[in-house]
Amino acid sequence: MKHTSKLLKQLRITGLLLFTAATSCYTYAQETRTDDEIDLLLDELFFSEEQLIDDLLASLNKNHFLYSSFTLNSNTYFSGRDSGIDQFNFYPQLTYYHPSGFNMSLSGLYYENFDPNWDFTNVSLGYFQNIDEKEQFYFNAGYTRYFFSDGSDFFTNSVDLSLGVRNKNKTFGTALYTSYLFGSDNALQMIFSTYGRLTLLKAKAFQLKFRPQANFLVAQQTIALQELNSQSQQTELVNYDVFALLNTQLNLPISLVSKSWNVDVGYSINFPRAVATETDLKTNGFFTISLGYLVEFKK
DSSP: OOOHHHHHHHHHHHHHHHHHHHTSOOOOOOSSHHHHHHEEEEEEEEOGGOOOOOOOOOOOSSSEEEEEEEEEESOOEEEEEEOOOOEEEEEEEEEOTTTTSSEEEEEEEESSSSSSSSSEEEEEEEEEEESSTTTTTEEEEEEEEEEEOOOSSSSOEEEEEEEEEOOTTTSEEEEEEEEEEEESSEEEEEEEEEEEEEEEEEEEOOOOEEOOOEEEEEEEEEEEEEEEOTTTOOOEEEEEEEEEEEEEEEEEEEEEOOOOOEEEEEEEEEEOOOOTOOOOOOOOOEEEEEEEEEEEOOO
8 A cells, every 4th residue: 555655646746747847937038018928928828737838938028927827627647647536636826927037836736536635735936048039949947845735755846947949930839848856755757848829819809729739758757566476376566667758648728818817728638658567558638627817017
């Protein structure tokens, strides 16, 4: 039971990389912002966590921003794997942005059928900068501290670094997110993400967008699997240390974006890849709905 609990926690933390990487990378520019750029900010900020790894490519001016969101996922999978428990999850998030590139975020995660239901609260600090004058290349460095409700200390800290590139019109891009998680245990995780941005409808007060995204999760994990001992004929847990591609996820969100509000409805599909002696990993999916609001504080 102890090994099974640890495995579940490790898989849950692997999913946290998707959460932290998607909520800790922001783009800042020095020119005056237009309403279209505000729409782009909301478009990029939204559909984070398991929709995974937006590079948040909005152009911001010298003002300060506060962004709040609430996201609900219809089912829960860890590294694309089914835990055997059908349950929804949701997470609220509050993030402050400073025009210098520094940002701070407070968030948490709730599971329907876990005990305790409120899994963790996390605090993140990050620093973002564009690498070139055209703002096509960028990097983000950050630190996240996790506070687990059940007192778990496997991975309570995360040091994160991401590198990204996008085209001039910001309609296509790709990014690499890396995280080193540590506590009483440690792990290295990477996500390679590529995305597109397609405007379906543009009106005076709102825009409707389609934002497909593919994410590839590579992680260092200790996988505990039940195997039959040929000598004792008893089932026992065997640990495997792996560093491999664990899951490919395809996100298909539709976004309704106004000047300050954002509503997303989407479907995500997991294609888990078997490692060690894993078998019967099936493709699965879940629906997501999110609501976000942005406040701009002008100087």
